[in-house]
Amino acid sequence: MMNLIAKQELEHDRLQTARQWLREAFVLLSHPPGHAQVDFGQCIGFIGGVRTVMHVFCIDLPHSDAPFVKAYPAETTEAFLDGHVSAFAFFGGVPLSILYDNTKLAAARILGDGQRTRTRAFTELISHYLFRGRFGRLGKGNDKGKVEGLVKYTQRRFMTPLPHAASFDALNAALEARCLARQDEHSGRHEETIGERLLRDLAALRVLPAGPFEPCEKKPARVSSTALVRYRMNDYSVPAHLCLPGRIGQRFRRSGAGRGRG
Structure with a gap:
């Protein structure tokens, strides 16, 4: 009986040791x-x-x-692209690399070897600004823990109590002011303010390209005989000359901006 108890205790110790080796570890x-x-x-x-x-x-x-946040009515390709354009303008430069989760706005497919096939819109964004797009591991939100923390900070501090604004433009102007004010504060255990450390970030950023980037989703569309094209279940007017004889039904590229009838 004693031998059985001793064997059980030994097996328990082995399991405990194995669990410690398998436990995920973190470093700052x-x-x-x-x-x-x-x-x-x-x-x-x-x-x-x-x-x-x-x-x-x-x-x-x-x-x-240093944060930058901007609110949109929906998480769309246009919002994803415009957020980058606005952030780069806010900081006055382009980051060397940007880390993302596996959002379908950036990664069209995840291949068997873990590589990602980028969406067309994301590829155009990278090609224009020349930064390196990186993706975190599947199911590992801690890979981008800094921005995860910013999301929570925004919810608790910038958007509490619930904000009231006349428009998204007015709200985003207020959010930008909060981001600027945040630079005078400290974060973590750093003795320097966010703004003081931001100077090193700004010195490392790439220069903004000379030409602008249009933050829109490009979709082919057919022009009807009434000078309308359909985009996301809505009808949008186009110049009348596009529905001249011989051009009706022709495919045109549409940016997703315009006046909808639907």
């Missing part, structure tokens, strides 16, 4: 200047007096913890 990361992380978060607010679910584009520079 050191973030060099000039890199970024991006994610979307959801918040509630009032736009024009209407309770609205807002999709907030968040970008964080991990070296300095």
Whole structure:
């Protein structure tokens, strides 16, 4: 009986040792200047007096913890692209690399070897600004823990109590002011302010390209005899000359902006 108990205790010790070896370990990361992380978060607010679910584009520079956030009515390709354009303008430069989760706005497919096939819109964005797009591991949100923290910070501090604004433009102007004010504060255990550390980030950023980037989703569309094209179940007017004889039914590229009838 004693031998059986001893064997059970020995087996228990072995299992405990094995569990300790298999336990996931973490180390504090050191973030060099000039890199970024991006994610979307959801918040509630009032736009024009209407309770609205807002999709907030968040970008964080991990070296300095400098944030930029911008709210949109939906998490679309246009919002994804416009968020980058607005963030680059806010910081006055382009990060060397940006880390993402596996959002379908950027990764069209995840291949068997873990490689990602980028969406056309994301490829155009990278080609214009020349930064390196990186993706975190599947199911590992801690890979981009800085921007995950920014999403929570935005929900708790920027969007609490629930914001009231006349329009998304007015709300985003207020959010930009909050991001600027955040630069005078400290984060973590750093003695320097976010703004003081941001200077090293800014020095490492790429120069903005000379030409603008149009943040839109490009889709082929057919022009009807009434000078309309359909996009996302809505009809949009186009110049009348596009529906001249011989051009009706011709395919045209549409950016997703315009006046809808639907």
